[in-house]
Amino acid sequence: MYVIDVFSGCGGFTQGAKQAGATVILAVDSWKEALDVHALNHPETEHWHEVVGGDPSLFAGRLRAVADLKVPSGEHLHVHFSPPCQQLSGVNHSRNELKGLALVEWSFQVAELLCPDSFTVEQVRNPFLLRTYAHLPHRIYKMCEHGIPQTRVRVLFGDAPALPFAPAEPILSFLNDVNILPGTCITNHNMKRVLGKKSNPIAYATRDLSQTSFTVTRAQPQLYRNMKATILPIEVVARLQTFDANYFAGLKMCVARRLIGNAVPPSFAELVVRELKKSLQHDLVFNVCPQEAGGRGQCGTHDG
Template sequence: MIAIDLFAGAGGFSEGARQANVTVKWAANHWRQAVDIHSENHPETEHACQDLQQADWRLVPKHDVILASPACQGHSPARGKERPHHDALRSTAWAVVSCAEYHRTPAIVVENVPQFTEWQLYPAWLHAMHSLGYAVAPHILDSADHGVPQHRERLFLICTQSKHPLELNLERREHRPIGEVIQWDSEKWKPIEKPGRSKNTLSRIAAGRAKFGDRFVAPYYSKGSGLTGRSIHRPIGTITTRDRWAVVDGDRMRMLQIPEAKLAMGFSPEYKLPRTHKDAMFMLGNAVCPPQARDILVALRAAA
């Protein structure tokens, strides 16, 4: 099976494809740093750095499946106040339609946040896919059900050139605790009690300690897991594009580090990311969890 990866980002879809023995022939993203990172991890793939809404699909090699993760920022509830650029972000989904129109690819897997189906133009987008002969089956999947130590619900639209929508038969894997990927011997720890620590943080830690003991994880900002954080014996909450999760160990704490976030997303320890913490976390927070992509593609092949 040959795939192309649209909006490839850090390469979670492509990495999952590799694990499923699917060859990713071509991958594209508009961000040069993302393309460079994808190239480092997938040197066998042909790469393009471009705005996919301006793509010449004649130059894209033949393939059996399109993997696509159009921008989610305009749909996500975490986006905050509606802003003018959100329209431009949402419109990236039309690149999937234009690619499908030219290639008539047998299968397409589109990943986004569940709120994608609430987009004002989603009915029009869906109609366009139907007009091209695609039956579309929405699947809302939690990465924790695919062996990733993170609860991360995402929408996967399985689009096939078939009479009826294709419902994938996906095995529900055992949940993994976040505690098994935390590096407790890290040197990044800082005292919890220190000048300048916010009262909200201290109260959240106190509540978490009362519920979970000395070791737990807690959202450092936003309403994440409420006021008590969550146990290290269950998957962590969603990894976002910026630092969100704090690790607490007794009287010390620190933010989740990139090697831990990488494992919490289902990437291997050897997977290459940008050297700067900020850029690496941004790419991880936008990525598809590779084990989830792997399971979807294995099930898609089995159903074909």
């Protein structure tokens, strides 16, 4: 399988696709620092540093030219899109959902025009997004049900395969190298922000260390200890996001944390690509080219 990774960031999806045996021919992102890390870890991939979102037919044409050059005839082309989620994320209280939808819609348009053998568009599970695209095939993934050690939930539109169930490890097993005092908890959001009101002392959402971690973001999860929330070491955060910490070697902590928080967990991407490859062997790819079938959404919705 050959993969194009649009909104590639530092390469969470790319890394996972490669772990599943795919060849990633192209990565596109507007964030120079992220793309540099991508290039360092995946030097064989072509990199386009640009802001996308313009004429979808022009962009689809450029992708087609790369695919024609790099994908041997008869081989499978998969295109993955991870458009930014800030404007659709529930933790952003000033989000503009219509704005958030723009690059999702653009991704669908590019996929429709390019008509690859399969495609996926990844997003947060936003109710407005799900209502808007309820007619398109999609699947919602609770990542901790597939071995990813955090509560992250995401939706994949397009050729979203069913994934095998695998329980995720608790936070405790990632903290072996950290000096933990008994009774400490991982915290996620400051409840003052979530509830929209002040509390004294500050209230945090907490989980016991024997549970799966909260979703990994730029600044979360943290360790609650001695009445203080402390940031976790980068090695632990990288592993919770299923990256090898060496992937971010030499980067400033704050940059690495931003890259990690933004990424698709590689192990999740690996499962997606692996299952997609399996479904190909059984002719189960859901996506039907509009020219052939008069529209998308031939297999309906699989939400679960």
